[in-house]
Amino acid sequence: MKVKFFATYRQIANCKDFEIEAPADVLGLLKVLCRRWPEFSNKIVAPDGESLGADAIVLVNGRHIQHLDGVRTSLANGDTVTLLPLVAGG
Amino acid sequence: MAVGNAWIGTVLRVDLTTGTWGTEPLRMKDANDFVGARGLGTKYFCDECDPNVEPLSVENKLIYMTGPLTGTAATSAGRFEVVAKAPLTGTIGAANSGGHFGPELKFAGYDGIIFEGGADHPVYLYINDDRIELRDATHLWGKDVHKTTDMLIEECGNVRVSCIGPTGERGCLFSAIMNEKNRAAGRGGLGAVMGVKNLKAVVVRGTGPVKVARPEGFLRELTKARAIIQAHPVTGTGMAAYGTQILMNILNEVGALPLCNGRGGSIFDHADEISGEKLSETYLVKNQGCFGCSIACGRVTRIPDDSPYAGFGEGPEYEAGWSFGADCQVDDLAAVCKANFICNEYGMDPITLGATIACAMELSEMGAIPESDIGFPLRFGDSDAVVRLTKMCAEGEGFGKLLELGSYRMAEHYGHAELSMSVKKQEMPAYDARAIQGIALEYATSNRGGCHVRGYMIAPEVLGLPIKTDPLVTEGKGSLLKTFQDLTALCDSVGICLFTTFGMGLPEIAGQYREAVGSDESDEDILLKGERIWNLEKRFNMAAGVEKDTLPPRLLREALPSGPAKGKVAELQTMLADYYEVRGWTSEGEPTDEKLEQLSLG
């Protein structure tokens, strides 16, 4: 599966995207990312270690995970996960 | 509320026909009921101008109005509004701008300026505190916005300049009124109203104070509001780092980037090439802010001299990045920047122009516009053509004369008005209404035609601000949009920047307003003023015979072919019924007598 980064998360990961074997769910993926890039730790996972960081946006195939199964949204190879911090414009 | 309580208490009225002017007391009851800027400017306009006035006639009035917070230390309080009947739409035209011009007008001793009639030769209004002159502007006529601004600063010294470019002089239906070169009262074509009056510019220098009613309470409220803005990830650091262009990638990811005039798919493979991230890596020189703004979202950009698109200026904002970029399938960021620079220099709304070029591209590919009319082959993806057509429109040359009518009238000329991606003849901006149901409703009901900043439903539907709603469902969107529209009307009218509302909300706006004007009204009472303003605008539009609330047939019938919103159309009818009900309007979308009575508009 593919993981894409935008805004400051791209700077943390130092890449635009990468391919990875799909973990079982979004939370599993977030934990993999935190291990690989420790700077993500206090951003994409909340202090309880079980939910999404308050200022992170995660999309699975373009859908916000809040409208799927949250961090329990299951993942499969072929999926695209998009990660970015809260941003706005207009 | 009394004079001195955030208000100066004085309105300047200028009769351009006779070349005379005078001051009059600000109508304080109206200032209380309609807040300021957008609301108060609209109230003056509605009281003084026939709704059926021809927008491009000297009978159309042009009103500059500040808000009570404009020029105070409140959060991002540099905003002012220009109000007239809009040439592009025939609706009430109210366009908001930042920079420093609005505060300077108040420092000079005026809450607003009402321009009546038209001069028999080009003039500009010079204001230096209580010294006022209508000066000859023949030497400025035909000059672009940047040149005009430089010449006026050289001529008048340390002044703030609001002016039009050649497009406004010529009557381009989406010409903007620009201040401090790159800030725009951008939408609806108000620049052309200034042009028809032979009014090239307003320059102002002010040295007086703006006093608030309860300084201690005001300081307490603005300190609270500032802390919230600075601590928020968007208004604290995000917008300064990337500007509004940061939205390009995320809108693409959620499948909501309108492509190829709405004809295309839903994902632009080259979105990253024209994104905020890319702009920061390449052409960004620095960020900058308007008066009293810590958010500082402005982009100062430079395209190097060795590029065919060399230039220096500001932007692009996300909307221009989309209109000249994704909508035209252009992935050359330098070309997008160049087209945007030209818009600023000549005073044009880049949303309407980019969308009009995209519409021309579709018509051209269909064979509906003969190549001989344009002068060269026109297809999606041609960055040179986008810059070339932007210049042609700026100069009013050849096919540019049709472009300057906007997409509706241009497409109508070729027998395909249905392919104009506009509402009430104003182009919708950078969010596909099929992928975000809430913005579909906003586009259809906006009181100034296709517009995102009358009720920015992207905040909840995509970004989760202040709550996350599902963009693919219609339930609840009517009442959410009503709240956004009323709050936005309030925000625009107090004189602070709408972008502050990404971080703060009604309590902070109302708190600062109360202390500034010396009011004890509740938050709800203050929000009700936003609703009153919305209904006032609606009532004007009805009297002006503006067409009903709908969307282009493409968005209602042609489903998105792919992406996260695959199969979706804009489900407008369901949402409209819900919206009219929560607004207390008839099923035809007209405010009832009871509603008008409740809002003291009866």
Ligand code: SF4
């Ligand atoms: S947020 Fe941006 S547009 Fe708004 S006042 Fe600040 S710099 Fe100007």
